[in-house]
Amino acid sequence: MTVSTASIRAVGVTTYGAPDALQVVEVPKQELGPTEVRVRVTAATINPTDTYTRNCSRSKTGTPRGAADVPGMDIAGTLIEIGEDADTSLSVGDRVMGIVVPRDDHGAYREDIVLPARSVTAAPRNADDIAASTLPMNGLTARRALDLLALNPGQVLAVTGAAGSTGGYVIQLAKHVGLIVVADASEADEELVRSLGADQIVRRGEGVADRILELYPDGVDGLFDGSVQESAVLPAVKTGGGVATVRGYRGDGKRDLRVHAVSVVDMVEEQKKLDELRQLAEDGVVTLRVADSYAPEDAWRAHERLEAGGTRGRLVIDFTR
Incomplete structure (x- = not known):
């Protein structure tokens, strides 16, 4: 041809x-x-x-x-x-x-x-x-992050950058599979993030890890770091917990955490998962x-x-x- x-x-x-x-x-x-x-x-x-x-x-x-x-x-x-x-x-x-x-x-x-x-x-x-x-891109990024974290229903997931498109999909997909979600938000975004399904909201910005730990003193089971706070938010995760990061960050090596660098390129031919997102959009699970x-x-x-x-x-x- x-x-x-x-x-x-x-x-x-x-x-x-x-x-x-x-x-x-x-x-x-x-x-x-x-x-x-x-x-x-x-x-x-x-x-x-x-x-x-x-x-x-x-x-x-x-x-x-x-x-x-x-x-x-x-x-x-x-x-x-x-x-x-x-x-x-x-x-x-x-x-x-x-x-x-x-x-x-x-x-x-x-x-x-x-x-x-x-x-x-x-x-x-x-x-x-x-x-x-x-x-497609934001939805598959969120799906990839949750697949790598592999949390079980009832476990706690923290989400930074929760008002963003990917963060919002993470919240909605996490709630769909039975996770408890604590998310960050500015005062202006709090209503939006709550409408996406977050169970608890902490104020975004410097010190967010401390505010998460006030709710979960032993740390959360998993973290999606959508706002790229990296080492500043890692203390919010319990030892042995999972972290999904973007932009290639792989942790600071200071504690025993399972850090996954999420790349949506790994999902570009996952047609079944893309079609599942289509169905979830039709069902109103994702916005x-x-x-x-x-x-x-x-x-x-x-x-x-x-x-x-x-x-x-x-x-x-x-x-x-």
């Missing part, structure tokens, strides 16, 4: 930098492999990790390769082509969502994308594409939270808003605009 010479619209960077480095670009349309599917993307979620593609943190050369570097890790849209050996029960025309591993121009901020068939599943029936696009959507040419404004902090719910690029 020959690679198509056609180009498609994307949002990316030709020069790394601040949010205004993002622009609408043309990138080559990708070839469809036998085990892959093609999706016409209508919505691509903006996540904090996307800023690392934009600002050069992920580049080994300092220069984008090919037409541009395209960020983005999750999409929703319409399935328009299926490879002859693709492992899927989906059909052309189905509404779908999928998880993306960005590499060069292959990130999610593009109106046409080719993905492994097992990275794509049906979108929740009760959610539009904007909302559906917010589930899809959208803060706002932007036209592709305004994606830089979304990055600017994201980096300003305080956004609750996800910002999304709407390729139908």
Whole structure:
């Protein structure tokens, strides 16, 4: 099969930098492999990790390769082509969502994308594409964290960054399997975090470990450190307890803790787990939270808003605009 010479619209960077480095670009349309599917993307979620593609943190050369570097890790849209050996029960025309591993121009901020068939599943029936696009990356990160912690019903899980999208999914998935959840929140976010199902709430910020220990003097059984407090929050976990961290942190080695560095890349072809999240969204177990959507040419404004902090719910690029 020959690679198509056609180009498609994307949002990316030709020069790394601040949010205004993002622009609408043309990138080559990708070839469809036998085990892959093609999706016409209508919505691509903006996540904090996307800023690392934009600002050069992920580049080994300092220069984008090919037409541009395209960020983005999750999409929703319409399935328009299926490879002859693709492992899927989906059909052309189905509404779908999928998880993306960005590499060069292959990130999610593009109106046409080719993905492994097992990275794509049906979108929740009760959610539009904007909302559906917010589930794959954050939802699978939360699922991976809880799988690694392997806590039993009735055990106690602490969650930092509880008002964030991943933290919120961790709370809801943890409650679904019978865990007790103590979560951090600012005063402004307390009502939101309580609505997500947290059993107890402590004030977020410096000293959060001490506030958790006031509730559980022996420490909690597990911790999801969504706000990247790392060594500052480890004392809240009992000796022998489990910790799920993001951004590669593996603990300080001072106590006997089971520290798991969560990587969603390990989940990119876990189609069954992605589809379970779809079902949980349809059942109302997990809540899809959208803060706002932007036209592709305004994606830089979304990055600017994201980096300003305080956004609750996800910002999304709407390729139908």
